[in-house]
Amino acid sequence: MYFSFETIPTFVWVFIATYAIYWIKKPRLGKNEPPMVPYKIPIIGHTADYLFNAEKFLAECRQKYGDPFSIYVFGQVNTVAGNEIVHEVYDSENFNLLSATRDVFPLYRVLKSVLDPRTTEQLVKTIREGITSKLPQYTGRMQKQLMISINKEIGDCSSPKLIKTANDNFASMISRPVADVLVGQEIAKNEDVVKAFADFTKDFISIIAIPPILSFIHPKVHAQVITLPLRFGFNPISKHVLTLKKHLKPVLEKRLKDKKILGDEYKPPLDIIEYILNNPEYKTKVITDDYLNKICEFIFIIIVASINTTSRHITCALYDFAGRPELWDDIYEEQAIIDKECNGVLLPQHINKMVKLDSFLRESLRTFDAVAAFPHRSLESHTFKNGMTIPKGRIVQTYLMDVHYNTTAYGPEPKSFLPYHGLENNFSASKTDKNYFIFGSGKHICPGRFFAVNEIKIGMHKLILNYHIKTPSGKIEKKVIYGPLAEPPITGLIFENRKK
Numbered sequence: 157m158y159f160s161f162e163t164i165p166t167f168v169w170v171f172i173a174t175y176a177i178y179w180i181k182k183p184r185l186g187k188n189e190p191p192m193v194p195y196k197i198p199i200i201g202h203t204a205d206y207l208f209n210a211e212k213f214l215a216e217c218r219q220k221y222g223d224p225f226s227i228y229v230f231g232q233v234n235t236v237a238g239n240e241i242v243h244e245v246y247d248s249e250n251f252n253l254l255s256a257t258r259d260v261f262p263l264y265r266v267l268k269s270v271l272d273p274r275t276t277e278q279l280v281k282t283i284r285e286g287i288t289s290k291l292p293q294y295t296g297r298m299q300k301q302l303m304i305s306i307n308k309e310i311g312d313c314s315s316p317k318l319i320k321t322a323n324d325n326f327a328s329m330i331s332r333p334v335a336d337v338l339v340g341q342e343i344a345k346n347e348d349v350v351k352a353f354a355d356f357t358k359d360f361i362s363i364i365a366i367p368p369i370l371s372f373i374h375p376k377v378h379a380q381v382i383t384l385p386l387r388f389g390f391n392p393i394s395k396h397v398l399t400l401k402k403h404l405k406p407v408l409e410k411r412l413k414d415k416k417i418l419g420d421e422y423k424p425p426l427d428i429i430e431y432i433l434n435n436p437e438y439k440t441k442v443i444t445d446d447y448l449n450k451i452c453e454f455i456f457i458i459i460v461a462s463i464n465t466t467s468r469h470i471t472c473a474l475y476d477f478a479g480r481p482e483l484w485d486d487i488y489e490e491q492a493i494i495d496k497e498c499n500g501v502l503l504p505q506h507i508n509k510m511v512k513l514d515s516f517l518r519e520s521l522r523t524f525d526a527v528a529a530f531p532h533r534s535l536e537s538h539t540f541k542n543g544m545t546i547p548k549g550r551i552v553q554t555y556l557m558d559v560h561y562n563t564t565a566y567g568p569e570p571k572s573f574l575p576y577h578g579l580e581n582n583f584s585a586s587k588t589d590k591n592y593f594i595f596g597s598g599k600h601i602c603p604g605r606f607f608a609v610n611e612i613k614i615g616m617h618k619l620i621l622n623y624h625i626k627t628p629s630g631k632i633e634k635k636v637i638y639g640p641l642a643e644p645p646i647t648g649l650i651f652e653n654r655k656k
């Protein structure tokens with residue numbers, strides 16, 4: 157290789173810049189902090205282990221350093237909290253999920269109100285009062301919508317049919333009942349609305365899915381770069397907002413008019429847009445463009461929280477079912493008895509009777525295989541009960557595998573699939589406890605968990621009744637692992653009509 161004298165200054169500048177980054181980013185730990193796992197390469201720290209070997213790496217750290225411990229990834233110190241300590245994070249108002257994820261998932265760039273704490277309060281209230289407490293009334297509509305999706309997307313399988321799941325994890329199946337509940341039966345009939353709901357999160361992720369390499373300099377640099385396309389006008393999700401606005405406007409206008417004409421005789425439809433219209437903060441006499449934008453923004457925040465999460469987990473549960481032939485007859489039998497009893501039309505009491513399916517789903521959610529997830533940022537310096545202190549601004553990762561695979565709760569083989577553990581111990585799929593964190597915990601526990609579990613159970617009930625479901629290999633398919641995160645397998649599932 158040939159080096160000229162002219163290249164020497166370049167090397168010097170690169171050296172100075174690297175040293176400056178090293179010096180600025182060098183972790184400086186305070187007193188009583190959780191132990192820092194030693195690392196060899198400056199700046200890089202534990203990034204490679206965390207990205208390519210998270211399960212083994214964190215298990216070794218946990219064994220050697222206890223709970224919690226700190227690691228150095230993408231130029232930041234992260235504290236990893238396992239099953240002994242993590243509930244303290246979720247129980248304290250000192251930690252916040254949105255603040256921790258805003259740089260890697262900058263949704264506030266397109267839905268600006270998402271960072272406003274009042275929006276979260278409104279969302280939680282709306283979901284609790286407008287969805288959870290009305291779930292029994294939504295049962296019939298949800299199954300109708302799920303059956304439309306099943307017939308459209310899976311349909312007749314008189315000979316075995318391979319259904320690809322890699323594209324959207326059945327997001328379009330889930331988006332139909334979500335659309336029905338959020339924007340009402342009339343708007344949910346429009347295929348472009350169902351598609352907008354199914355694609356919104358996927359399209360948003362597609363523009364920001366760049367590994368956080370620039371976080372080595374600063375997480376804000378990464379956030380600035382990944383949002384460049386949005387700031388230069390390339391916004392693939394604005395079309396979804398326009399679609400919803402187009403359908404929402406005439407419906408909202410008609411409801412306002414009917415209310416005015418009918419007064420007390422007005423029969424309010426059951427859906428979230430009606431709930432919003434009755435909210436004093438959203439009271440209006442005319443449907444202006446600003447008003448539509450405000451409602452659309454609120455609806456799309458619920459969509460981001462609800463569709464991809466639910467569709468990811470129904471997909472996983474179907475793979476878990478398809479790969480375990482030893483469970484097929486037992487779970488099918490439960491669904492067949494319920495189906496006979498309700499004559500094909502599920503009422504809330506029938507969903508309560510799906511106890512084996514519920515227990516199976518809980519186990520699928522528990523064994524989802526994400527190693528660490530749901531980062532929370534400390535808003536103030538925080539001292540744990542064991543006396544360890546972390547500074548303001550620290551990211552705390554939830555060591556999910558330590559919670560979900562702990563031997564005290566799940567026995568000597570906690571990684572094995574225990575389909576009836578929930579049933580035997582009276583733990584339902586939507587009930588969180590200190591050994592089951594898939595819906596978080598504490599004050600910010602997921603308010604949509606009852607809705608999500610109901611959707612998945614109704615969807616699986618109908619699918620298991622109508623089809624034999626297998627994996628292409630005939631075995632359990634492996635999840636796709638991205639660093640410490642997990643996604644459903646991508647092999648596809650084989651559906652074949654059941655003979656009735």
Ligand code: HEM
Nearest residue numbers: 253279461462465466469594595596597600601602604608
């Ligand atoms: C299987 C599906 C779902 C999973 C695994 C899931 C998981 C979670 C988790 C882990 C959290 C954070 C909890 C915490 O910080 O303690 C959360 C929060 C939240 N989820 Fe879900 N979720 C699901 C479905 C839904 C659905 C269907 C909705 C809406 C209808 C929803 C709305 C929300 C909202 C609004 C929050 C924020 C709550 C707050 O900050 O107070 N989720 N979810």
